[in-house]
Each structure stands twice: as structure tokens, then as C-alpha cells.
Amino acid sequence: MGSLFLPFGALSDRFLCMGMTPYPGAPGLVSLWPSSGCPPPVAGLRLQDNGLTRPNKQLAFGSEHFSFFFFCFSTDTFEPICVKCLVLGQVRDRRWLVLAIAMVRFYMEKGTHKGLYKSVQKTLKFFQTFALLEIVHCLIGIVPTSVIVAGVQVSSRIFMVWLVTHSIKPIQNEESVVLFLVSWTVTEITRYSFYTFSLLDHLPYFIKWARYNFFIILYPVGVAGELLTIYAALPYVKKTGMFSIRLPNKYNISFDYYYFLLITMASYIPLFPQLYFHMLRQRRKVLHGEVIVEKDD
Numbered sequence: 001m002g003s004l005f006l007p008f009g010a011l012s013d014r015f016l017c018m019g020m021t022p023y024p025g026a027p028g029l030v031s032l033w034p035s036s037g038c039p040p041p042v043a044g045l046r047l048q049d050n051g052l053t054r055p056n057k058q059l060a061f062g063s064e065h066f067s068f069f070f071f072c073f074s075t076d077t078f079e080p081i082c083v084k085c086l087v088l089g090q091v092r093d094r095r096w097l098v099l100a101i102a103m104v105r106f107y108m109e110k111g112t113h114k115g116l117y118k119s120v121q122k123t124l125k126f127f128q129t130f131a132l133l134e135i136v137h138c139l140i141g142i143v144p145t146s147v148i149v150a151g152v153q154v155s156s157r158i159f160m161v162w163l164v165t166h167s168i169k170p171i172q173n174e175e176s177v178v179l180f181l182v183s184w185t186v187t188e189i190t191r192y193s194f195y196t197f198s199l200l201d202h203l204p205y206f207i208k209w210a211r212y213n214f215f216i217i218l219y220p221v222g223v224a225g226e227l228l229t230i231y232a233a234l235p236y237v238k239k240t241g242m243f244s245i246r247l248p249n250k251y252n253i254s255f256d257y258y259y260f261l262l263i264t265m266a267s268y269i270p271l272f273p274q275l276y277f278h279m280l281r282q283r284r285k286v287l288h289g290e291v292i293v294e295k296d297d
């Protein structure tokens with residue numbers, strides 16, 4: 001029994017790891033014990049070593065309030081694999097599922113999108129801010145995803161959540177907010193289901209297909225939602241001068257949030273196609289087995 005900071009370097013052989021967190025994806029206590037004679041079938045899935053240096057199998061289950069997870073790994077390298085599993089948070093699909101259910105329930109009860117953002121904003125801000133960890137994963141090499149691709153994707157969403165939708169209350173009931181909320185949610189449920197089932201080596205074709213097809217529609221829809229929301233915010237930002245710094249001031253600097261928003265909107269023109277074509281290349285590679293040599297970002 002130990003905490004997250006067990007001396008991984010001192011371990012050898014295979015280990016089964018079991019953890020419990022206060023809520024899905026949060027850090028929590030982890031128990032480790034040698035897997036020999038130990039790994040039982042977990043929820044019908046047999047954990048077995050397949051010689052990978054990343055977690056061989058991982059399974060997470062629980063409720064909205066806490067989460068259990070099991071995984072089995074080999075320590076033939078001294079990579080902190082357990083930490084890797086924890087921070088990768090394969091339960092994120094369920095966190096986004098919580099958001100999806102909250103949105104559907106709200107719409108069924110109220111019959112309107114007005115007030116939807118307000119009702120899900122805490123959950124959204126929490127999950128989306130946690131997505132910053134994705135950039136950290138790329139930076140420290142836990143996942144092979146391009147830092148630039150993940151960085152643009154995550155930072156644009158964080159920007160939308162905190163500096164646009166959270167900060168500019170009059171736009172929170174715009175239909176465009178629903179557009180990006182729905183496309184982000186469906187995308188993340190699919191994406192994290194894909195990662196989870198891939199790690200389990202039981203990837204249903206539908207999940208794989210969905211991961212590499214849904215984006216064809218959801219990406220433009222999400223981006224349209226984001227751009228329309230920023231556009232709707234412009235008059236308010238201009239009128240209030242929010243987040244702007246006017247001259248004269250003692251630092252002799254000026255900043256105009258209105259123009260910053262315009263520049264951000266313009267930056268979608270070169271950046272979005274890069275992300276979209278990246279996904280189209282991934283699609284050809286994963287679904288059609290094409291060998292694609294990508295330029296280093």
C-alpha cells in the first residue's frame with residue numbers, strides 16, 4: 001500500500017495497481033501489489049501483460065462522486081507508468097458524459113437552451129481547465145501527440161470558456177454557445193472512449209470509426225459556435241472596454257480587448273485548417289492504414 005509517490009525505480013516484474021479517487025480523474029490513493037497470482041478478471045476483462053511499456057490494461061469505474069480504477073503494468077523500464085495512468089485520466093469520457101447528461105436533462109426539463117450554460121458552467125469550467133494537463137502530457141512525452149496541435153486545441157477552448165463565455169454574461173444564452181458545447185462534449189466522449197478501449201485492447205470498430213469521422217462535422221460546427229459567440233461578444237466588449245488598458249498609465253502600455261478578439265477570430269483562418277487537415281491525415285492513417293509522413297511541427 002502506498003501513495004502516488006512510490007519509488008517506482010525500486011519495483012520490478014508486473015504489478016497490479018488499484019486506486020480510488022474522490023471524483024473521476026482526480027488524484028487519489030493508489031495501492032500496488034505484485035501481479036503474480038493476483039490479477040483476477042476485473043469486470044469480465046482479464047488483465048494480462050502484453051509486453052508494452054505503457055499500461056497494459058486499465059479499467060475505471062465508479063460513480064459521479066468517486067472513481068475506482070485498476071491497471072496492470074510491467075516495470076521493465078523505470079518509467080513512472082502508474083503516474084502516467086493517473087494523469088492520463090481515462091475516466092474523462094465519463095466526466096464529459098456527466099456534462100452531456102446534465103445538458104440533456106436541462107433541455108428536457110426547460111425546453112429551451114436559455115440558462116443551459118449557467119446550469120452546466122461549473123462542470124464545464126472544471127473539466128475544460130483540467131484539459132490543460134493534455135498539454136503537459138505532450139510536453140513531458142507521456143503521449144506522442146504534437147504539443148502544437150494539443151496546445152492550439154486546448155488553449156482556444158480555455159480562452160472560450162474563461163475569457164469569453166464566463167466573462168461576458170450577456171452572451172451566455174446565445175445559440176452559438178450550445179453549438180460549441182454540444183460539439184466539444186460529443187467529441188470528448190468519443191475521444192476518451194477511444195483511448196480507454198484502445199488501452200484495454202478491446203476497441204469496438206464503431207468507437208474507432210466515430211473518433212475519426214465525427215470530427216468532419218463536429219469540428220466546423222464547434223468552430224462556427226466559437227466564432228459566432230466571439231462575434232456576439234464584440235459590441236459588449238467595445239461598449240464596456242473590458243479587459244482593456246488605456247493610455248496614459250504609469251507603465252505606458254495599452255491593450256484593447258476588442259481588437260484582441262478580432263485578431264483571435266482572424267487567427268482561426270490559418271490555424272483551424274491545420275487542425276482539420278491533421279485529423280483528416282490521422283483518419284486516413286488509422287481507418288485506411290495509409291502511411292503518412294508528417295512534417296515535424
Ligand SMILES: CCCCCCCCCCCCC/C=C/C(=O)SCCNC(=O)CCNC(=O)[C@H](O)C(C)(C)COP(=O)(O)OP(=O)(O)OC[C@H]1O[C@@H](n2cnc3c(N)ncnc32)[C@H](O)[C@@H]1OP(=O)(O)O
Binds near residue numbers: 088146183222
Ligand atoms: C489565447 C487564445 C488562443 C486562441 C487560438 C485561436 C485559434 C484556434 C483555431 C482552431 C480552434 C479549434 C477549436 C476546437 C474546437 C473543437 O474541439 S470543436 C469539436 C470537434 N473537435 C474535434 O473533433 C477535435 C479533434 N481533434 C483532436 O482530437 C485533436 O486534434 C487532438 C486530440 C488534439 C490530436 O489528435 P491526434 O493527433 O490524433 O492525437 P491523439 O488522439 O492524442 O493520439 C496520439 C496517440 O496518443 C495516444 N493518446 C493520447 N492521449 C491519450 C490518453 N489520454 N490516453 C491514452 N492514450 C492516449 C493515442 O491513443 C495515440 O496513440 P497511438 O494510436 O498508439 O498512436
